[in-house]
Amino acid sequence: MGPAQVRPAAISANGWGWRHSGRTVPAIQGLDLQIEPGERVLLLGPSGAGKSTFLHALAGVLGDEEDDADETGSLLIDGAAPREQRGRAGLMQQDPETQVVLSRVGDDVAFGAENLAVPRDDIWARVHEALDDVGLRTAAGDGLAMDHPTAALSGGQKQRLALAGILAMRPGLVLLDEPTANLDPAGVLEVRDAVRRCLEKTGATLVVVEHRVSVWKDLVDRIVVLQPGAAGGGVLLDGPPDQVLAEARSMLITAGVWVPGYVPRTRTRTTAEGPAELLLAAEHVAVSREKPRRRGFKSIPPIPVQAGVSAQVRAGRALTITGPNGAGKSTFALTMAGLLAPVAGKVSAAVELSEGAGIDPFKWKADQLISRIGTVFQEPEHQFVTGKVMDELMFGPRHLGRGEERVDELLERLRLTHLVDANPYTLSGGEKRRLSVATVLAAHPQVLVLDEPTFGQDANTWAELASFLSELLDQGTAVVSVTHDEEFSAVLGGMELRLDPATEAARQEAGAA
Known part of the structure; x- marks a missing residue:
């Protein structure tokens, strides 16, 4: 096992569900799902199906401020509750702006590893390696300087910076929650390709939530489709990407999934374009x-x-x-x-x-x-x-x-x-x-x-x-x-x-x- 490799995580959900504080219907319920170490899974489902809830639970940060939230069943990473091993999973969220913590590139990448009490010399070796992995700085020193201001980065660069911070923590599980939602087309490819390089190098397990399938279809091993808790919850579909997309295209479209080549019908405007006030x-x-x-x-x-x-x-x-x-x-x-x-x-x-x-x-x-x-x-x-x-x-x-x-x-x-x-x-x-x-x-x-x-x-x-x-x-x-x-x-x-x-x-x- 090379120095950049990690021990990939296994995920086990058995009848797992979560109801947020103040809600009568669970965000997610009845989830039975096994993800093997090193697998790459694209998680789909309509808005409100509990996809982000699941990712936050795996990251061990779900419900920190919800006193009367309710959890059912079990959710385990390597046989233990996610909260008991924070740092085992690294979570990248939708918005590039909210993930930047510190004002300089190097310090921001080091932040997560510092909080895990990684020895100082090891931290900076990891920082340089992670920035190289995501294409922001090479081992020869090309690219962004370590003191480059994070405020000056583009959206795609900020998402890659967030990914570098996760990699510096050496998680066995990488969780991506709509990581390209706010990015221009070039930024989408930057982030996707950086994720691909990092997974090939580390062997970590991946769970990515993204509405648009085409971006991630060729990078993952499985597609898992969830249905909302209000509709009974659980897994609606699970299988290899091409098989799921071919055999269940109409079902996926009905569920609101953005399948490749599909654009939903919308209302046609009735007002003719012309002079307006x-x-x-x-x-x-x-x-x-x-x-x-x-x-x-x-x-x-x-x-x-x-x-x-x-x-x-x-x-x-x-x-x-x-x-x-x-x-x-x-x-x-x-x-x-x-x-x-x-x-x-x-x-x-x-x-x-x-x-x-x-x-x-x-x-x-x-x-x-x-x-x-x-x-x-x-x-x-x-x-x-x-x-x-x-x-x-x-x-x-x-x-x-x-x-x-x-x-x-x-x-x-x-x-x-x-x-x-x-x-x-x-x-x-x-x-x-x-x-x-x-x-x-x-x-x-x-x-x-x-x-x-x-x-x-x-x-x-x-x-x-x-x-x-x-x-x-x-x-x-x-x-x-x-x-x-x-x-x-x-x-x-x-x-x-x-x-x-x-x-x-x-x-x-x-x-x-």
Whole structure:
């Protein structure tokens, strides 16, 4: 066994289930599943089938803050409960931003191994090896420097950095929860290929959750399909990838699985494209999430991530913002939405949108903003403010003194009716995304700004969400979306604004202006 190899883990689930605190229906139940050491498994199932719950349980982090959660059956790694051997499994999650802990690349990769009390000299040998394995730094010192700032990495680089941190821990079980959901196409391949290299080198067991099968199909040995706890739970299908996809294609499509070559049918828009009323305009805008710095009595503006961008948002029209990770798409969208002040240039609201509030959305009060421009963040948890799904949906209408007539429709259309009493933080990734969209729509905004609205959605909920937004466009709502999802963009139509990374000269010039 080479120095980089690990002892692959075995997984045994026997009648295992988990009910989250405050929920009446288990997230997952009746799971009987055996995974042999070194196997590579792709875990599929509709949104809410308990896939992420299963991965968090294997990582030993499930239910740390849930006092009245309920567990049934048994779940073991190498014959022991996962909580008793934390570190045996390494978990990589959906969002690249939330996994970066420290400000420098080397320190971030070392973090997990340090917490496992690995000797110092061994830690840094592992760090160099792990960075080499994921393609961020070679043994000869090429690539990223050890003190390279993590904040300067792209989304694909951050996911590979997270993978390097896991590898430095030398886990026998690698758990990937939608690891490419927020990445551009190039970043998806970067992460997938890095995982392939690492598994071939270490021999670790792999369990990956991903809605889109085509990315991982050729890397795994088995596909296991779960059905939701509300439908009885357990394993729906289990077998070699080609066999499962060939013999059960229609069943997988019915279950909402993104099988290769399949795009679900959606509503066709009825409004003809043509002139529409201008609501928002950005003129030669430079954007940054950093705040100005003080130097004596002087304010030093931040260096923007993107500069010189102009765009228009019109009633009943879609604007899709595309481009590679790290190009400033989300930052630009938040600036258009009035949540960030532009570093340079200006964002102006037209009379139809700004009446009684002024033309600068950044200066609007909260109630003026949420009734005019509703924003769905890339991280759904960032906009939850209550402990119950129904209270979350009612928050906007109550704050504005409006009726609640739309809440029941949103619950039904976005498949959240059975979760009205659940804590938003216990929902699956796809359910959290749909709830975040619903809470914004409940306030009836004239402009809707969505950041990666379709990540974590199975094919059925994707189609429902895309069709719903298509209806809103036909009713006159403007929809601005940041997305890598080409099929979603095609459903909404409208204009595309592609942002490529700004040149260093342009960023410096805009920051100095």
